Amino acid sequence: MLDTNEKLPRNLRESNRDNRPSTLLLLAGVVALAFVALPIFYLFRLAKRSDVETLTLLIFRAKTAEIIFTTISLATLVSLFATVLGLTLAWTLHNVKIPRNNLFRALVMIPIAIPSYIYAYCWLSLEALPRGYFSALIVLTLATTPYIILATFSAFSRIDLAQLEVAQTLGDNPLRLFTRVIFPQIRNTILAGSLLVTLYVLSDFGAVSLLGVDTLTRAIQNTYQGSYDRSSAAVLAIILLILSALVIFRENLWRNESYHTITSSSITKAGKKYTQRRVRILASTLIVAYILVALLLPMSLLIQRFVTRERALDLSNLFNVTSSTIVVSAIGAVLAIAISIPLALLSLTGSRLGKFAEWGVFLVHALPGIVMGLALVSFGAQFSFIYQTLILLAIAYSILFLARSVGFISSSISRVPKNLEEISSTLGKNKRETFFRVTLPLALPGILSGALLIFLSAMKELPATLMLRPTGFETLATEIWSSANIFRFSEAAPYALLLVIFAAIPAFLISRPDRQNSNRGEIS
Amino acid sequence: MTSLELSELSVTFGSTPALSSLSLNVKSGDFAAILGPSGCGKTTLLRAIAGLVTPNSGAIRFDKKLVSVSSLVLPAHKRNVGYLPQEAGLFPHLTVGENVGFGLSAGSRKIKNSERNERIREMLDLVGLIKLIDRKPHQLSGGQQTRVALARALAIQPAIVLLDEPFSNLDYALRVDVSEEVIALLKKSKTTSLMVTHDREEALVSADIIALMSHGTIVQSGTPQSIYMGPQSAEMAQSTGDIVQISAQRRPDGTVVSVLHPQPAQFDARSELGALLIRPEEIRIHDTDKNGSYQRATVSRVKYYGHDAMVELSLPGVGSSEQIPLLARVAGPVEYAVGETVYIEHHGPIRWVSKKVTDR
Numbered sequence: 001m002l003d004t005n006e007k008l009p010r011n012l013r014e015s016n017r018d019n020r021p022s023t024l025l026l027l028a029g030v031v032a033l034a035f036v037a038l039p040i041f042y043l044f045r046l047a048k049r050s051d052v053e054t055l056t057l058l059i060f061r062a063k064t065a066e067i068i069f070t071t072i073s074l075a076t077l078v079s080l081f082a083t084v085l086g087l088t089l090a091w092t093l094h095n096v097k098i099p100r101n102n103l104f105r106a107l108v109m110i111p112i113a114i115p116s117y118i119y120a121y122c123w124l125s126l127e128a129l130p131r132g133y134f135s136a137l138i139v140l141t142l143a144t145t146p147y148i149i150l151a152t153f154s155a156f157s158r159i160d161l162a163q164l165e166v167a168q169t170l171g172d173n174p175l176r177l178f179t180r181v182i183f184p185q186i187r188n189t190i191l192a193g194s195l196l197v198t199l200y201v202l203s204d205f206g207a208v209s210l211l212g213v214d215t216l217t218r219a220i221q222n223t224y225q226g227s228y229d230r231s232s233a234a235v236l237a238i239i240l241l242i243l244s245a246l247v248i249f250r251e252n253l254w255r256n257e258s259y260h261t262i263t264s265s266s267i268t269k270a271g272k273k274y275t276q277r278r279v280r281i282l283a284s285t286l287i288v289a290y291i292l293v294a295l296l297l298p299m300s301l302l303i304q305r306f307v308t309r310e311r312a313l314d315l316s317n318l319f320n321v322t323s324s325t326i327v328v329s330a331i332g333a334v335l336a337i338a339i340s341i342p343l344a345l346l347s348l349t350g351s352r353l354g355k356f357a358e359w360g361v362f363l364v365h366a367l368p369g370i371v372m373g374l375a376l377v378s379f380g381a382q383f384s385f386i387y388q389t390l391i392l393l394a395i396a397y398s399i400l401f402l403a404r405s406v407g408f409i410s411s412s413i414s415r416v417p418k419n420l421e422e423i424s425s426t427l428g429k430n431k432r433e434t435f436f437r438v439t440l441p442l443a444l445p446g447i448l449s450g451a452l453l454i455f456l457s458a459m460k461e462l463p464a465t466l467m468l469r470p471t472g473f474e475t476l477a478t479e480i481w482s483s484a485n486i487f488r489f490s491e492a493a494p495y496a497l498l499l500v501i502f503a504a505i506p507a508f509l510i511s512r513p514d515r516q517n518s519n520r521g522e523i524s
Numbered sequence: 525m526t527s528l529e530l531s532e533l534s535v536t537f538g539s540t541p542a543l544s545s546l547s548l549n550v551k552s553g554d555f556a557a558i559l560g561p562s563g564c565g566k567t568t569l570l571r572a573i574a575g576l577v578t579p580n581s582g583a584i585r586f587d588k589k590l591v592s593v594s595s596l597v598l599p600a601h602k603r604n605v606g607y608l609p610q611e612a613g614l615f616p617h618l619t620v621g622e623n624v625g626f627g628l629s630a631g632s633r634k635i636k637n638s639e640r641n642e643r644i645r646e647m648l649d650l651v652g653l654i655k656l657i658d659r660k661p662h663q664l665s666g667g668q669q670t671r672v673a674l675a676r677a678l679a680i681q682p683a684i685v686l687l688d689e690p691f692s693n694l695d696y697a698l699r700v701d702v703s704e705e706v707i708a709l710l711k712k713s714k715t716t717s718l719m720v721t722h723d724r725e726e727a728l729v730s731a732d733i734i735a736l737m738s739h740g741t742i743v744q745s746g747t748p749q750s751i752y753m754g755p756q757s758a759e760m761a762q763s764t765g766d767i768v769q770i771s772a773q774r775r776p777d778g779t780v781v782s783v784l785h786p787q788p789a790q791f792d793a794r795s796e797l798g799a800l801l802i803r804p805e806e807i808r809i810h811d812t813d814k815n816g817s818y819q820r821a822t823v824s825r826v827k828y829y830g831h832d833a834m835v836e837l838s839l840p841g842v843g844s845s846e847q848i849p850l851l852a853r854v855a856g857p858v859e860y861a862v863g864e865t866v867y868i869e870h871h872g873p874i875r876w877v878s879k880k881v882t883d884r
Contacts, residue, residue, distance in 0.1 A: 009589060012596040419613050422576050425600040426607040427627030427680060434601075437626075441617045 021349050022431065028342035029353055035339050035399055036360035039367060039375035046378040047238055050231035058232050059239075064219075068239065071215040074136060074208075075201040075247075079194045081141040086148025087190065089290055094156040096283040097273040104287055105153075106508055111294040112146035113503035115460040115477070117206025118496050119143050121484040122298040124210060125305065131212040139207050142294045144197040146507075151193035155186040195251040202244050203368030205463035206477075210484060216240040217370045217463065224374060224467075234378070237371040244366030302497050309490035318494060325475040328390050329458035332397025333451045336405045339398055341447075344410035345435075365403035372396050373467030380468075388470040396468050397458040405454050412446030413439060449509070456503050476502075526587045526683035526716050527552040528573070533582035535568055535740075542568040544740040545582070550733065552587070553714040555707060557727035559763055560737030566720040569737070570686045573718065574607050575600030586683055606677030606685040606715075610692060612669035614661035620672050621657040624648060627680040647675040650709060666694050667702045674706055678713065685710060687719040691726070703730065724764050728752065736760050757877060761801045766834070768807075768851050772800045774876055783839050783848055784819055784870045798878045804834060806872030807852035809860070818867035821850065823860045833858045837868065 021029065050058075058064060092098075093105055119139045129135050159182060167181045205217040216236055224233040274280070343361060346354040376396050380387030416439050424434040462477045469478060476499040483492035528550040535543040542565045550556045558566050571577040573584060575597060584592040591598040614623050625644045628635060635643075648654040651671040661669060670690055677685060691703045707730045710717045721727050727734050728748045735745035744756050748764075755761035758769055772782035773795040782800055810818055825836040832855050839848040852868065860866065 008593070008596065009591075009598070011602060012590065012593070012598055014595060417613070419609050419611070420615060422571075422574075422600070423607060423609065423613045424615075424626070425576070426574050426603070426605050427676070428601050428604070429627075430599070430601050438615060442615075 029346040032339040032343045042378040043375040046234035067219050075198045078140045078201045079197040082144040082197045083194045086145045090149045090152040092283045097275045107291050110507050113507040116143040116204050120207040120210040122301045125489045136211045136213045147196050148193040151189045155189035198247045220370050305490045305493035321474050329455050331394035332458040333455035335398035336454050337451050340405040340409050344406050361406045370463035373464035393468045396464045401454045408450030412443040416442045456506050525552045529585040531583045534580045546741045548742050554732040555717045556733045557731035558720045558735050559727045564737050565740040574605050575603045604683045606682030608687045608690040610689050612673035620659050624675045647679045651675045667698045685715050685717040766804050768802045769799045801875040804851040804853040808871050810867045813867040818869045821868050823864045
């Protein structure tokens with residue numbers, strides 16, 4: 001086959017080098033991983049400083065056990081309620097013939113724009129039920145239900161109508177249809193949605209604080225603020241981190257392999273809908289009731305408080321707060337995308353560093369905002385030049401929403417058809433040129449909508465902002481919180497309205513089924 | 525003008541072999557067709573030549589120069605190969621003109637802007653789509669997309685063009701037109717081309733040489749006529765057209781005896797058992813046994829195709845109850861009824877295969 005004296009051309013390369021990430025990517029990946037490692041390293045460093053005695057006292061006192069129990073039970077119950085409610089609403093909207101379906105679809109999604117602390121604030125100003133566990137259960141269920149609706153909506157619309165019709169001709173009644181054909185296909189999506197809800201509740205700080213429920217996040221804040229006992233707070237934070245990591249781990253275990261049988265581009269999506277009068281009335285009532293409670297009630301409360309406020313509107317402060325919120329959130333979003341691109345690319349190469357990157361992203365996914373705040377406070381204490389700067393806050397945002405932006409970017413990139421990249425290489429483009437001329441332009445719309453969602457999530461972020469903001473620097477979220485925290489509801493109203501309006505923009509965008517391009521990257 | 529030489533090329537995916545010790549030579553400027561059933565490794569072969577798949581062993585040479593030997597490979601972007609995948613694979617974010625010019629600005633192919641634009645226009649002129657230069661791919665029909673993809677591949681003046689069933693996604697009527705057009709363009713530019721297909725007519729009509737592929741290797745190659753007329757086995761005969769096998773004996777003197785070729789001295793103990801491969805168009809049907817040398821047969825079924833028809837016949841065998849099935853292709857209108865008795869003769873070459881292959 002090969003002449004022994006045939007000279008090998010010099011331009012031949014060892015083939016397995018082709019899959020190795022380039023030096024540039026490796027460098028960018030290492031920098032990105034340093035960002036990921038930063039909060040975790042400083043958190044453990046901080047916790048290490050506590051002496052064994054206080055530590056034992058802290059971990060084994062009855063109060064801590066009670067707090068952990070409250071946290072777990074709240075997260076479990078809320079994710080259960082939100083899943084049932086969200087699944088019911090999504091199924092109803094998808095399967096029952098209701099007038100103005102598109103309008104209702106948009107309306108049930110908008111509550112995703114209302115952060116938990118605004119719900120809590122409205123709940124308190126309603127003065128219907130006392131503060132406490134039960135109120136928190138209701139408020140958090142309302143705040144998280146849209147995540148389930150969003151996830152299951154897109155899953156429902158991906159189901160091929162032909163399959164349902166075939167199952168019906170094979171004798172399946174509606175119940176068997178759901179359990180045998182529909183549920184297996186949406187199972188993973190429901191799991192992913194309920195994971196998101198559980199993490200949301202575990203990391204929620206605003207609502208539980210306003211409603212006076214002692215969960216881990218509130219305990220961390222109290223320990224940190226009350227006694228300035230940072231290492232005890234760090235120990236509690238690590239417990240919370242472990243809880244979150246366990247939830248993600250559990251979700252990965254339960255996830256079965258996804259079904260990718262639907263490849264035909266001509267999926268018939270307009271399914272047969274239930275048109276019986278009784279079903280339609282029941283369905284409409286359910287949906288209208290949800291919209292009333294989750295959207296119209298809080299909005300009208302906010303507007304009412306806004307109109308009847310005693311103090312004149314401080315326009316200049318409103319403008320300042322809004323613009324500083326936008327600036328710091330935008331820096332955070334850009335930073336998140338910049339860190340995420342090399343991480344996503346690395347994990348797509350499947351190399352050892354890529355596996356490492358996946359684990360890093362996995363870990364920061366479990367990082368609640370308050371834990372991030374605490375860790376970066378400790379980092380700032382060592383590097384005082386960065387402490388209490390906008391940059392540190394933006395870094396916190398970028399790491400906090402990293403898992404989501406990596407998810408967005410890698411799903412956008414992996415959706416770029418492989419054969420286009422191959423054709424580019426046969427046309428003489430090397431990997432870098434192919435990435436910048438083919439992959440990136442095609443993935444860009446997805447990446448940009450990811451950036452928008454991270455931007456808006458950063459605008460709503462509360463606990464890390466409270467800990468890390470420079471003195472005198474306020475965001476919309478902190479303004480709302482500090483007014484509501486001392487029950488000055490009318491003062492918080494303008495900021496809350498503004499925040500909801502801002503956050504409603506992407507909620508509206510993603511409620512349009514044609515714009516849904518991912519169920520991994522949702523907003524929060 | 526580049527010749528292509530593949531020697532003992534093997535590719536495995538995990539533990540599944542896709543190509544096993546495949547060898548093939550294509551002369552400079554030839555249009556070669558790889559014909560084989562789906563799953564035989566055709567696409568993998570093209571991808572290995574393009575540099576998109578790394579062979580486990582074997583060598584690939586362009587014009588005697590190695591581009592791949594065992595695990596040493598020239599990366600795809602340095603091979604200068606034009607690749608037309610099954611779907612046209614146009615870049616959706618670029619216009620037709622930008623697609624065609626895509627390969628004209630990379631690495632050693634850096635050229636001036638004016639030159640580049642001129643080449644784009646020249647290529648689009650060649651495929652007759654110059655008016656669509658500013659369209660986006662989604663505004664084109666399937667046939668137009670294929671032609672733009674060809675223009676894009678030819679724009680880089682490739683050493684070799686690889687076509688992976690490029691016409692299979694087109695409607696039948698369009699397919700014939702576009703494939704004839706594209707193949708004519710490639711032959712005119714004297715570019716060495718390799719097309720993978722499972723359409724035997726497409727291969728027979730267009731190729732200078734045909735290579736038959738089966739289970740990851742080339743089993744026979746040659747001109748279309750030699751492949752059609754001289755298949756090495758029943759399976760290979762099957763891949764270029766309909767075939768009938770009948771059992772036969774070959775005597776030491778080389779003469780062959782079968783139900784269609786009776787010989788005076790019926791049996792010789794030293795005869796070898798085997799089979800004859802007969803193309804249906806080599807069977808002629810007669811109404812009467814004029815000179816007593818035809819065989820009697822019964823019409824068992826007639827399949828009418830319009831331009832011709834396939835008559836299924838059964839011949840009485842050696843034993844009294846044995847019936848030997850046979851096919852005859854007849855042109856134009858058919859007047860035979862099922863059950864009718866006819867007389868047939870074989871008018872063609874004797875294709876002897878030593879053992880009757882029992883794959884059909």
